[in-house]
Amino acid sequence: MxxxxxxxxxxxxxxxxxxxxxxxxxxxxxxxxxxxxxxxxxxxxxxxxxxxxxxxxxxxxxxxxxxxxxxxxxxxxVGRPQQVPGAPLRFLLDVHLGTLARRLRLLGVDAAYESADIGDPALAALSAREQRVMLSRDRGLLRRRELWAGAYIYSDRPDEQLRDVLERFAPPLAPWTRCTACNGDLSDADKDAVRERLEQGTEKTYDVFAECVECGRVYWRGAHHSRLEEIVSDAVREFGGATTG
CATH class of the missing domain: 3.10.20.30 (Beta-grasp domain)
Known part of the structure; x- marks a missing residue:
């Protein structure tokens, strides 16, 4: 210059x-x-x-x-909480933020995630087409003009990443309502309807189930539930929402 x-x-x-x-x-x-x-x-x-x-x-x-x-x-x-005009608040995460995507989904936040590296142009185009806030640690991606909106993820630690997103955007939380695998909605499932997809130990031990309406994955309160409950409780306590699940 x-x-x-x-x-x-x-x-x-x-x-x-x-x-x-x-x-x-x-x-x-x-x-x-x-x-x-x-x-x-x-x-x-x-x-x-x-x-x-x-x-x-x-x-x-x-x-x-x-x-x-x-x-x-x-x-x-950027002021916090940040207001994103237009579409309902939802996110798109790049290939490096899989854990953050699963935790956002656990809290009921709409978080699309690309598990494959589809490239910056494709990610930016998807952000624009679906009007999603692009979350990334890639500064070059966040400079692309076609992005709908974006935010840099400052930490490489999932706990801090989650807190940063919740503080910055204040998305409404609805824990236990989304599939952590595909981002689809969960619905209550009758045990008899999902029995054939359960291992014998699970069938005998648990009676309350949920099913993803998109991918069909079945959920129950297994041995890992206490750790997930801790993540949910911490987020709800700090940022609001309901813990029912």
Missing amino acids: NGPEIQISFAPGLGLFVSPERRAGRTTVTTDGASSLGHVVESLGVPLTEAGRLLVDGLPVDTSHVPASGETVVVEG
């Missing part, structure tokens, strides 16, 4: 994305005089999914604003 100079600073939470010299406060950026502020922000490393208000000389502007010489720009972080 070789043109007007602006002064720019980033919210502390965005320091992860920018070079070390831009984390401490206001720095100088030379623009080309034609690119939008959104382009400038992304060129400095911050996906627009993670940028909140853009302030120029103290006033909010759109990402399409073309910076002029001498302007002072402040890039804020």
